[in-house]
Structures are given as structure tokens and as C-alpha cells.
């Protein structure tokens with residue numbers, strides 16, 4: 001596995017891959033790798049001969065009061081896991097390699113970035129779009145794989161890629177969960193024992209909505225209220241939002257569900273913010 005630290009090294013790597021007539025798939029991550037990330041690698045391997053993983057805790061997607069400094073970092077462990085998963089190259093830049101001090105360009109998709117997580121993280125998705133567009137352009141990847149756990153992020157990246165005519169095939173990967181249903185996340189390692197015991201109730205609340213939907217419930221507000229009530233009963237959990245939105249354009253649904261709907265939530269155990277979602281589709 002090659003370790004690439006500069007943009008120049010990445011560009012040379014991509015030239016070699018393309019020169020050999022091969023496709024390159026990118027798996028962007030912020031490290032602290034878990035089996036969700038490694039599942040993305042397997043999807044990437046199914047789409048391209050070569051897989052490059054980026055590991056970069058992107059400062060521009062964190063607000064000053066968020067956990068950028070405390071975000072888990074484990075370069076040695078990550079490199080071992082990436083290599084064992086068959087990643088061909090890892091791009092591990094320092095922040096100054098990515099952002100010059102006078103950088104002034106921001107990429108954003110405002111119509112998709114204000115709802116859901118955008119409510120409490122108003123600048124987050126502009127940071128995400130800026131780094132992802134830079135990673136697409138730096139790596140020259142043909143394919144990029146993103147998890148559906150960050151459903152809004154995936155929708156925004158698909159929109160950005162279309163709108164900017166970026167020559168990248170964006171591939172989604174389903175949410176990987178622990179055996180008890182908790183969506184895998186680098187932030188799960190912040191949870192104390194009591195919080196970890198309660199955390200599967202996030203997914204359980206979404207499953208309750210799914211069961212209600214399967215039993216015939218189609219009212220968006222009642223489904224939302226059902227999920228919210230379940231979350232509010234979890235000790236120590238503070239609900240950020242529960243939303244029922246159109247799964248295609250993320251706009252709120254008033255009244256009855258008529259198209260596939262995304263039920264999405266964010267909630268905090270102390271300072272640890274967890275997200276999860278589920279799509280309700282007519283059988």
C-alpha cells in the first residue's frame with residue numbers, strides 16, 4: 001500500500017493508474033476507521049481496479065464549538081486496517097497541503113444544506129462540498145464511494161457532482177450497523193458504557209416508524225412524532241431533530257407520504273452527536 005502525503009504524489013499515482021488503463025475509486029474518510037469504512041472499500045473495489053482512501057479530518061466542516069480537536073485520530077491503526085482491507089494507496093495530507101492560508105473559494109449547495117443537519121450545523125456542508133470537490137480534482141478519481149449513514153451528505157455530493165459536471169461516478173453504500181443496530185461511527189468511541197447501552201434506541205425508533213408505515217401509517221407528522229417520542233424517552237439523550245423529508249430532494253413532507261420518504265434524526269449524548277436514518281418505500 002502506498003502512502004501519499006502530497007498532492008503531487010497523488011497526481012503521479014493517478015497518472016500511473018490511468019496510464020495502465022485502470023479505473024481509480026476514492027473512499028474519502030476522516031479516519032478512526034471502523035468496519036463501515038472498510039465496507040465502503042469493498043464497494044470501491046467492485047467498481048475500480050485501484051482504490052485510494054483519503055484520511056483527512058477536514059477543519060472547514062467543523063464549527064468552532066464542535067469536536068475538531070477532540071476528533072479521534074489513529075494514523076497507525078488506520079494504515080493497518082486500510083492495508084488489510086486491500087486499499088492500494090492512502091492519501092494522508094496535512095491541512096496546509098489542502099488549504100493555503102489565503103484560500104477564499106467555497107463550494108456549496110444551499111438548497112440541500114439548510115435542512116436536517118444544516119439546522120444546527122449551518123456551515124458544515126459547505127466545508128464538506130469544498131473538501132470533496134478538492135479531493136475529486138486532486139485524485140482525478142473515476143468513482144467515489146460514500147455511506148448512506150450521511151444521507152444528506154450523499155445527496156448533496158450527488159447534486160454538486162452533477163451541477164459542476166465533475167467526471168466522477170458517485171456510489172452510495174448502505175448503513176453498516178453493530179449487531180444491536182447502532183450505526184457504526186467513529187464518534188461511537190466517545191460513548192460511555194451507559195450511553196452505549198442506550199444508543200441502539202436511535203435505530204429502534206426508526207424501526208418503530210418503519211413498522212407503523214408497514215401497518216398503514218402514511219402521515220408524515222405522526223411518523224415524526226412517534227420517532228421523537230421514543231427518542232425523548234431515552235435517558236441522557238438530547239434530540240437535535242427528527243425529520244420526515246422527501247428522499248429525493250430532502251424537502252419536508254406535509255401531510256401524507258406519496259413518494260419514498262427519509263426519516264432522519266440527530267441526537268446527542270453529552271457532546272457526542274449521533275445521526276441515523278431510514279428510507280420508507282412503498283412495498
Ligand code: AMP
Nearest residue numbers: 029030031036146147149150175176184
Ligand atoms: P467519516 O470518516 O465519518 O467522514 O466517514 C467517511 C465515509 O464513511 C462517509 O461516506 C460515511 O458516510 C461513511 N460511513 C461512516 N460510517 C458508516 C456506516 N456505519 N455505514 C456506512 N457508511 C459509513
